[in-house]
Amino acid sequence: MADIMNPVTPDNSDSFDLLLTTFPKNGTRNVGDHLITESALKLVRHRVPNYRPVIVFREEPLEQFDKSSVRTILAPGFTVSDETYPNKFKLYENLEGVLEKIFPVGCSFQHWIPSYKTYEEYCYSNETLSLLKSLSKNDGAIPCRDELIVKMLDNWGISSSYIGDLALYDPDVIGKKFTRSKKIESVAFSIQHKPKFFKQSMSILSLTKKAFPDAQLYVVHHSTPSKNSIEVAEYAKSIGYIEKDLSGEIEKLDFYDDVDLHVGYRLHGHISFLRRRKPSVLIVEDARSFGISKTGPLSLGAFSAVDDDGTTWSRAVARQVFDFLRSQSYDGFKDYRDVFKYIDDCYWDLVRPYFDRFSAKLGWSQSRLGLVKEKFFRRVFL
Template sequence: MLALFKSLPDDGSYNVGDKLIGESAAEFIDDITDERVVSYYDVDELLEDIDLINESKALLIAAFGIRSSIWRPKLADAIVDGSIGVPVVPLASAWSDFPGDYEQLTSENYPQYDRSVVQFYQYVAKHAPAVSSRDYYTQKALEGLDISSRMVGDCAWYDLESLGEKMCKPEKIDKLVVTDPHQSQYFDQAESLMSELGGMFPDAEKLFCTHGDPSQSPKRQELASNANKYGFEKKDVSGDVSNISFYSDCDLHVGYRVHGHVGFLRKRRPSVLLCEDGRGLGFTETLGGCGFPAFTRRVPEASSTPKKILQTFPEGTIHQLQRKYLGGDRVSHPTTPARDDVVDQVTDFIHQELTTGWHRYEMIPAVIDETYEREMKPFIREISNI
């Protein structure tokens, strides 16, 4: 028996992307092994079932979070104090940092994590039979913590029915999906994107999809309502994975949600990702160049004392403060604001791909299929043979 923590976000957003990760992991583990799999989304539910967990061969944690603060503290405590008495296996670990670019990963100051955080990750790695990462940026981030890992791809890459299929190459766009940004500093940029795409595809059915519950943020609700001005119908797809099953009937995704992007690519549908942080940049680096940074890295002349102060903060710290004191909505970052030219770059890219038959997408199915066969399958089999 194997135990699986599917790890929904604990912020109440009902992010459908996280649900897709967990459901996909459960599906391919069942496909790869003959082991019974017991699954959990909630930490408290998992800890209440600790006796059953400790009868399993291992506890796999899908999208194990690598970040500057310990992810799921209750679960971390149970790992360190020995309450969980079986091997804990990070499955497709996920590095999440801002700006999350290569410059940050290779800077002399990386990682700027508290010693206790680093020690926890190293403790997990030391006691795990193996550690895996979901993209090359996460793999490099773990290297910065002196942890080696195997790059097995993201759990949500793998739609078993689509493995072996070629990329769909639409000759025209009849149905278009745009997904919402996580961070509010990109909301104006998202409206510009919808405006341009609305003009490019006036006759297409156009949907603006929110992957998390929009009612949690008045600014996000306003953004979703504004979509109508550009010919888009707003659609809340948070919660169950069935809410995005229609993605397989669409021609193109353009937007900010990493698992909106993956939700299309796993079904062999083209997608263009605007990368908000290390998650999107890591996927673009790993799968291929169909994503663009939504931010620009620069240090502008400070126009006020607060900006000068903010520019002295270590990377990552500013967003912790913004989350704490600004109710979860991020103001424009003083050194990495939203790009002014990315919408033009994205629309040029789409024009080129429609003209050339989406040739820059041809190798993506092979990357997904080969990573599943050569990396994910052997990794899961290794854990099941403990």
């Protein structure tokens, strides 16, 4: 496991690799960003065990690294929002001679309003359009984490493809059978970003407790606790929840290994459970979650936090979540089998080929025997 807190530095070899992380060591310390980075590392190391890139936070300029010595720059979770360069990702002041070495993957799009209109009316500057079109040539298309991003980029003439959020894919879990939950004994509730959803959170917390009266209940921070999240946690604790701070180090997410169900607003709380072959309910409060909730079977268990205007918080969603949980728990959450099959299929058809191609740039080549074994595994077991 890479140490993002204390990344490696280049050795004296002729070339080295960079990985641009979206995880801030200070400030929010959003563990979801840490999960994206670690997922990308694991997907490469599944093929190239000695892959040890220099890990750099996206806001740090890269002038300290000699362009001619850089072999690849992997950018998991790269944002395709306007002015991504240099406002979100500093990169180099001059991209000449290095642009073709940058590989964005699982690309995201940030906007606070969760609606189709957000994607349909979004505008790009000529500078960002030029950058994204150039980056798309490095692998033939920009791999994005939801289908709405793909459609938006295609409308702007930018070659793109769906690959999904990289955190969905754990090579050690892909292909494993989903075991239906006979009884939910523990539930984790992840706290929202926006304070305006406080009353809505109170309702969802209360109805989740009503749905699972005998379960151990947790209220979870995914970022450094703030005034808003502390207020939510205090209410949750007053009705019987236990508070957990999972911000920062990726190892903290191991807590979810022993929790049966997630309900909440944090996208990577939701994805952390799907990654583990566990059911989850996502309350959609922004475009990041909205895009994934409109992507194939990933729509299951996703509910809008806002009304049709895209801004007013929904008074109906708490009851919608409660009804969904009651019906799904009755059948052992069996409908999630389609979600996990979808994740497996995307891994085999999209993720695996992408990281095979990227790993080839690191000098890796898959053995014929290994290819035969993987094809056999998929034919017999999937």
